[in-house]
Amino acid sequence: MSFTRELFSSSIVAVGHFNPAIFTPDWLEKNQLIGSADAESAREKVNKTAFVVTQQIATFETPWFVLQVLENQFSLTSKEALTPAFMDLGVGILQLVSHTPITAIGLNFMAHYKIHDVASYHAVGDALAPKPLWSPLFPGRHVGMMALTMKVQDGTRENPGKSRDYQQFTVQPSPSIKSGVFFSLNDHHEVDKEEAKLSRPGELAAAIIDSHWKNTWATSTTVFESLLASILGPQEKMNA
Amino acid sequence: MRSQTLAAIGRRLAHRPESGSFPSATLSSVKAVPLGTRATTPPQLHPLERQEVGSFGAQSAEVLPPLVENPLLDFAANTAPLEIWEGTVISVDLKRGFMEATLDACMSSMPMHTAEFDLEWVSDQDMDLVRPGAVFYLTLFKRSKPSIENAQELRFRRRPAWTKGEIQQIDRNAREILKKGKEAPLAKL
Numbered sequence: 350m351s352f353t354r355e356l357f358s359s360s361i362v363a364v365g366h367f368n369p370a371i372f373t374p375d376w377l378e379k380n381q382l383i384g385s386a387d388a389e390s391a392r393e394k395v396n397k398t399a400f401v402v403t404q405q406i407a408t409f410e411t412p413w414f415v416l417q418v419l420e421n422q423f424s425l426t427s428k429e430a431l432t433p434a435f436m437d438l439g440v441g442i443l444q445l446v447s448h449t450p451i452t453a454i455g456l457n458f459m460a461h462y463k464i465h466d467v468a469s470y471h472a473v474g475d476a477l478a479p480k481p482l483w484s485p486l487f488p489g490r491h492v493g494m495m496a497l498t499m500k501v502q503d504g505t506r507e508n509p510g511k512s513r514d515y516q517q518f519t520v521q522p523s524p525s526i527k528s529g530v531f532f533s534l535n536d537h538h539e540v541d542k543e544e545a546k547l548s549r550p551g552e553l554a555a556a557i558i559d560s561h562w563k564n565t566w567a568t569s570t571t572v573f574e575s576l577l578a579s580i581l582g583p584q585e586k587m588n589a
Numbered sequence: 590m591r592s593q594t595l596a597a598i599g600r601r602l603a604h605r606p607e608s609g610s611f612p613s614a615t616l617s618s619v620k621a622v623p624l625g626t627r628a629t630t631p632p633q634l635h636p637l638e639r640q641e642v643g644s645f646g647a648q649s650a651e652v653l654p655p656l657v658e659n660p661l662l663d664f665a666a667n668t669a670p671l672e673i674w675e676g677t678v679i680s681v682d683l684k685r686g687f688m689e690a691t692l693d694a695c696m697s698s699m700p701m702h703t704a705e706f707d708l709e710w711v712s713d714q715d716m717d718l719v720r721p722g723a724v725f726y727l728t729l730f731k732r733s734k735p736s737i738e739n740a741q742e743l744r745f746r747r748r749p750a751w752t753k754g755e756i757q758q759i760d761r762n763a764r765e766i767l768k769k770g771k772e773a774p775l776a777k778l
Contacts (some may be wrong), residue, residue, distance in 0.1 A: 354669045355669055355731075355733050356666040356667065356668065356669055356733060357666060357668070357669040357670060358666035358668075362626040362627070363626070364626060380749055381747055381749060382747050382749065383747070384712070384713075384714025384715060384747075385714050386712065386713065386714040387714065413744075427666070428666075429667070429668055429730075429732075429742070430668050430670060430728040430730040430740075430742050431668070431670055431728075431730075432670070432673055432726040432728045432742070432744060433673070433675070433695070433726055433746075434726050434744045434745075434746060434747070437746055437747060437748050438747070440748065441747065441748055441749050444749060445749065453626050454626055455626015455627055456626075457626070457627060459666065460669075461666070517627065525666075533627075535626060535627035537626045537627075538626075547762050547765060547766060548762050549758070563695075
């Protein structure tokens with residue numbers, strides 16, 4: 350087995366116009382989106398994220414998520430084990446603020462893979478950024494890949510599709526795992542403006558999360574591991 | 590959430606002859622299987638973890654900036670899921686302190702099966718959610734920091750119910766949409 354997934358997390362980001370002052374642990378608890386222990390935990394001073402709620406910003410963390418709301422952005426980041434309960438929380442919050450003008454949703458998944466031998470680790474970078482293209486330009490110097498981002502969207506180069514949705518895949522050396530590779534997927538969805546006039550934009554945004562999050566999770570794992578398998582060879586087991 | 594061994598998390602798995610699609614299994618036999626809007630926590634290279642070798646190595650702490658800057662968030666993942674089951678409560682015995690549930694694997698093709706859970710595995714804040722039909726997620730995961738260990742978590746699903754006002758609004762929206770549609774053509778013989 351040449352690689353194993355070591356770390357995995359997700360975040361849900363919404364772009365729009367928010368009122369950070371309403372996003373408090375008490376508000377989430379009152380609306381039964383979190384339990385009393387989580388609400389209490391959010392108020393504790395020992396957290397890495399300070400508990401702040403003002404007109405401009407709301408930020409706090411519980412044992413399993415970090416919430417940060419600015420006037421133009423909502424961000425929910427997973428902590429500890431990622432489960433579909435995280436998706437439920439994102440859906441639930443945006444349903445509660447259904448009138449909030451939200452223009453776009455980003456479903457993000459991040460993974461760190463450990464590559465089990467140095468040669469294979471370098472093979473990943475060499476495959477994605479072929480050194481024969483770069484090295485002749487810098488004789489006697491070391492050239493290494495820092496990051497690669499690919500954008501996937503409907504249509505072709507000559508005839509782009511009408512949808513403004515897209516997926517962005519990024520590959521970088523992992524800062525957390527020695528000889529590791531970091532992958533991220535940003536699954537970007539625009540909230541349809543015409544549809545938002547008829548329905549509530551917050552509910553539309555919640556529906557996007559509800560209908561796409563699990564598939565995006567599956568896509569992220571499939572793409573990340575297919576890339577590694579293509580470069581390093583097929584795995585008997587994908588993850589230990 | 591308490592951290593216990595995998596074998597201790599389920600008390601007993603029952604085979605239900607009347608629902609043949611739920612073959613018996615033991616949790617101890619469950620094997621780990623391979624589970625703008627851009628995330629705004631950029632991976633920050635720690636000087637001690639800087640990669641110094643070969644063509645994939647970074648020689649500086651420079652990383653691409655995220656699409657949306659978020660200097661307040663600085664959080665790193667420390668787990669990876671190994672398997673997740675979506676459970677549905679079948680019955681609850683508060684006197685004995687157990688609940689019976691079906692378990693449907695989310696990350697593998699493991700067959701659906703049933704299990705009994707000691708209610709001590711349910712956190713105090715979730716106890717009022719335990720009822721027949723309630724959904725929970727049972728997650729087996731690997732924690733890498735501060736030390737490597739396998740752990741599990743049981744968390745009940747929380748979704749706000751539709752309010753009467755929301756349902757009424759949906760009806761109004763539907764009528765608006767229908768008004769804009771053309772009348773269906775009548776078939777002529």
